[in-house]
Amino acid sequence: xxxxxxxxxxxxxxxxxxxxxxxxxxxxxxxxxxxxxxxxxxxxxxxxxxxxxxxxxxxxxxxxxxxxxxxxxxxxxxxxxxxxxxxxxxxxxxxxxxxxxxxxxxxxxxxxxxxxxxxxxxxxxxxxxxxxxxxxxxxxxxxxxxxxxxxxxxxxxxxxxxxxxxxxxxxxxxxxxxxxxxxxxxxxxxxxxxxxxxxxxxxxxxxxxxxxxxxxxxxxxxxxxxxxxxxxxxxxxxxxxxxxxxxxxxxxxxxxxxxxxxxxxxxxxxxxxxxxxxxxxxxxxxxxxxxxxxxxxxxxxxxxxxxxxxxxxxxxxxxxxxxxxxxxxxxxxxxxxxxxxxxxxxxxxxxxxxxxxxxxxxxxxxxxxxxxxxxxxxxxxxxxxxxxxxxxxxxxxxxxxxxxxxxxxxxxxxxxxxxxxxxxxxxxxxxxxxxxxxxxxxxxxxxxxxxxxxxxxxxxxxxxxxxxxxxxxxxxxxxxxxxxxxxxxxxxxxxxxxxxxxxxxxxxxxxxxxxxxxxxxxxxxxxxxxxxxxxxxxxxxxxxxxxxxxxxxxxxxxxxxxxxxxxxxxxxxxxxxxxxxxxxxxxxxxxxxxxxxxxxxxxxxxxxxxxxxxxxxxxxxxxxxxxxxxxxxxxxxxxxxxxxxxxxxxxxxxxxxxxxxxxxxxxxxxxxxxxxxxxxxxxxxxxxxxxxxxxxxxxxxxxxxxxxxxxxxxxxxxxxxxxxxxxxxxxxxxxxxxxxxxxxxxxxxxxxxxxxxxxxxxx
Numbered sequence: 001x002x003x004x005x006x007x008x009x010x011x012x013x014x015x016x017x018x019x020x021x022x023x024x025x026x027x028x029x030x031x032x033x034x035x036x037x038x039x040x041x042x043x044x045x046x047x048x049x050x051x052x053x054x055x056x057x058x059x060x061x062x063x064x065x066x067x068x069x070x071x072x073x074x075x076x077x078x079x080x081x082x083x084x085x086x087x088x089x090x091x092x093x094x095x096x097x098x099x100x101x102x103x104x105x106x107x108x109x110x111x112x113x114x115x116x117x118x119x120x121x122x123x124x125x126x127x128x129x130x131x132x133x134x135x136x137x138x139x140x141x142x143x144x145x146x147x148x149x150x151x152x153x154x155x156x157x158x159x160x161x162x163x164x165x166x167x168x169x170x171x172x173x174x175x176x177x178x179x180x181x182x183x184x185x186x187x188x189x190x191x192x193x194x195x196x197x198x199x200x201x202x203x204x205x206x207x208x209x210x211x212x213x214x215x216x217x218x219x220x221x222x223x224x225x226x227x228x229x230x231x232x233x234x235x236x237x238x239x240x241x242x243x244x245x246x247x248x249x250x251x252x253x254x255x256x257x258x259x260x261x262x263x264x265x266x267x268x269x270x271x272x273x274x275x276x277x278x279x280x281x282x283x284x285x286x287x288x289x290x291x292x293x294x295x296x297x298x299x300x301x302x303x304x305x306x307x308x309x310x311x312x313x314x315x316x317x318x319x320x321x322x323x324x325x326x327x328x329x330x331x332x333x334x335x336x337x338x339x340x341x342x343x344x345x346x347x348x349x350x351x352x353x354x355x356x357x358x359x360x361x362x363x364x365x366x367x368x369x370x371x372x373x374x375x376x377x378x379x380x381x382x383x384x385x386x387x388x389x390x391x392x393x394x395x396x397x398x399x400x401x402x403x404x405x406x407x408x409x410x411x412x413x414x415x416x417x418x419x420x421x422x423x424x425x426x427x428x429x430x431x432x433x434x435x436x437x438x439x440x441x442x443x444x445x446x447x448x449x450x451x452x453x454x455x456x457x458x459x460x461x462x463x464x465x466x467x468x469x470x471x472x473x474x475x476x477x478x479x480x481x482x483x484x485x486x487x488x489x490x491x492x493x494x495x496x497x498x499x500x501x502x503x504x505x506x507x508x509x510x511x512x513x514x515x516x517x518x519x520x521x522x523x524x525x526x527x528x529x530x531x532x533x534x535x536x537x538x539x540x541x542x543x544x545x546x547x548x549x550x551x552x553x554x555x556x557x558x559x560x561x562x563x564x565x566x567x568x569x570x571x572x573x574x575x576x577x578x579x580x581x582x583x584x585x586x587x588x589x590x591x592x593x594x595x596x597x598x599x600x601x602x603x604x605x606x607x608x609x610x611x612x613x614x615x616x617x618x619x620x621x622x623x624x625x626x627x628x629x630x631x632x633x634x635x636x637x638x639x640x641x642x643x644x645x646x647x648x649x650x651x652x653x654x655x656x657x658x659x660x661x662x663x664x665x666x667x668x669x670x671x672x673x674x675x676x677x678x679x680x681x682x683x684x685x686x687x688x689x690x691x692x693x694x695x696x697x698x699x700x701x702x703x704x705x706x707x708x709x710x711x712x713x714x715x716x717x718x719x720x721x722x723x724x725x726x727x728x729x730x731x732x733x734x735x736x737x738x739x740x741x742x743x744x745x746x747x748x749x750x751x752x753x754x755x756x757x758x759x760x761x762x763x
């Protein structure tokens with residue numbers, strides 16, 4: 001018996017972030033487009049070889065991207081908005097990066113989260129009169145590149161229906177069905193080219209099959225796949241779904257005229273029984289039994305039981321073993337983590353090790369050899385060691401959680417009463433200006449941090465350097481006239497990792513990088529045990545910054561849900577309980593900041609929407625415990641303490657009631673790329689607390705003009721009262737250069753002052 005193994009996608013950035021550095025060299029004009037493409041080719045070849053060596057039979061191609069796979073799909077079909085002045089033909093690299101990052105005169109495309117992950121994708125824009133046509137040969141080119149290197153691959157395409165459903169239709173654009181059919185017509189040309197070059201299978205990602213679909217969307221799926229498959233032959237389509245079980249969409253997925261279907265059996269183990277009963281004769285089922293998003297070793301005995309049940313029901317030739325989803329959401333190779341605690345390391349599996357688990361499962365189904373039995377025993381021992389380790393459970397933390405009461409979620413006074421107290425304690429002008437938190441992390445800041453970690457400089461020298469940077473940031477903010485200042489977060493490597501390093505229950509990697517968007521990578525902490533706060537984390541730097549100015553300075557914390565979502569979270573405890581542990585630790589920090597005299601405390605929750613379950617019926621429970629966690633962390637604050645929070649890159653309309661229930665005094669939100677589109681979710685909803693919709697996009701290097709910012713402020717004034725509005729950027733400025741930050745913030749303050757003067761004259 002021979003079992004086929006497959007993989008849905010591999011991390012793009014390289015084990016040492018080779019792609020990131022190649023991109024940034026290109027963007028800073030230190031290398032050519034040819035050099036960038038050569039570096040990208042090296043990364044792809046290395047990854048194909050790694051997967052083939054691991055024993056994967058169906059290795060993906062075209063899962064690689066220079067920036068984002070959804071942007072690649074837009075370029076592939078020529079879905080380029082008019083503002084980029086694209087002429088029919090091939091989307092060149094300048095147009096591609098203009099869509100991703102903007103230019104000096106043209107803003108970038110909107111960005112949002114890829115389902116419930118921390119990966120950001122570029123939102124396709126469909127405009128009136130947009131004609132789609134093949135505008136890139138990337139899938140064919142990379143298939144041939146792999147073939148020339150000796151690797152037969154399964155090309156990956158973002159499915160035509162998901163591509164359209166993930167996009168935004170501008171006024172006058174064609175309806176979703178017509179758009180998806182147009183995409184399918186372009187795809188048919190690509191598939192014919194792939195078939196002629198020797199491709200046997202193509203992977204068509206349709207993650208939207210895991211969402212709540214309307215009857216019209218179901219009809220679009222049927223129509224589009226009938227159209228696509230009727231125009232091609234000789235190549236097999238594997239429709240891939242992930243991040244959810246299919247539930248009521250399972251019959252739809254099984255009825256599509258395709259050769260195979262991939263199921264995420266980590267997120268939706270219960271769907272297998274129905275799929276085995278209803279799968280058409282001959283349809284291949286790719287079974288995602290290895291978690292593609294988590295970094296814990298799999299329970300291989302459990303996975304084998306699942307796979308054997310499938311083989312007992314359908315022919316083994318119709319079963320493929322695979323990860324649950326693309327491995328782009330986890331680090332590449334655990335072998336790089338030579339400095340990681342050996343016990344914790346034994347509990348983990350990164351992308352390379354996940355592929356090893358996939359292959360071992362296939363071998364265990366095929367043979368009963370001593371080598372396979374020993375490897376399965378190693379897996380069992382590692383799982384048992386983790387379950388029994390005293391490091392994962394802290395009785396004191398469990399007792400604190402058991403002592404939680406609903407009264408701990410309530411602030412002492414209503415928002416209106418708090419607003420009065422805060423206005424007396426901290427008088428601010430109408431349309432107060434602030435930033436979200438971080439200032440540019442320059443090469444010098446990163447170098448000094450690296451030298452402190454390596455021991456080249458001592459703690460005193462490093463702290464002296466940081467104090468100088470904080471003072472520079474405070475003086476800069478005073479100079480341009482911001483109303484509420486920040487200390488700049490120069491001491492922080494990452495908004496989650498920084499806190500994880502000071503909390504119990506976390507471990508850290510050296511090369512555990514994961515792509516967030518483009519060249520931006522994060523290194524999520526590993527949350528392996530119960531969480532507590534041994535000491536204060538931010539008080540000293542907040543106090544120092546406040547001592548240097550009469551202006552109010554915001555103390556900056558990352559919220560409990562975001563620390564949870566942006567870590568690799570333990571899978572042996574309910575997420576709600578882990579989040580509660582983090583919230584209790586942050587509650588202590590808020591209390592200490594208040595005692596230190598801080599008047600403004602920002603508790604960022606950009607991941608609140610990200611954690612929202614994909615199915616609407618599952619959301620109420622998540623929103624209850626996530627909002628409770630935020631309130632638990634912040635409700636300890638006195639009435640005169642102004643609590644801020646921040647959110648970005650999400651569809652806020654879906655969580656508006658939860659935002660209201662969070663009861664933050666001020667919420668700041670990303671809004672610039674969408675030209676304040678999010679405000680429509682608030683229109684007529686009687687949101688009374690204060691809000692700062694972002695007025696410029698910090699993920700683009702372009703500096704917005706004062707007039708552009710003024711126009712966005714006026715849009716916001718069309719929805720909110722002037723006494724509710726704050727003026728701020730979309731997000732923190734960590735990734736920007738100082739000259740960009742200076743010019744953009746100066747324009748922001750100028751625009752706010754101009755409108756403020758008008759409002760004062762009118763009153």
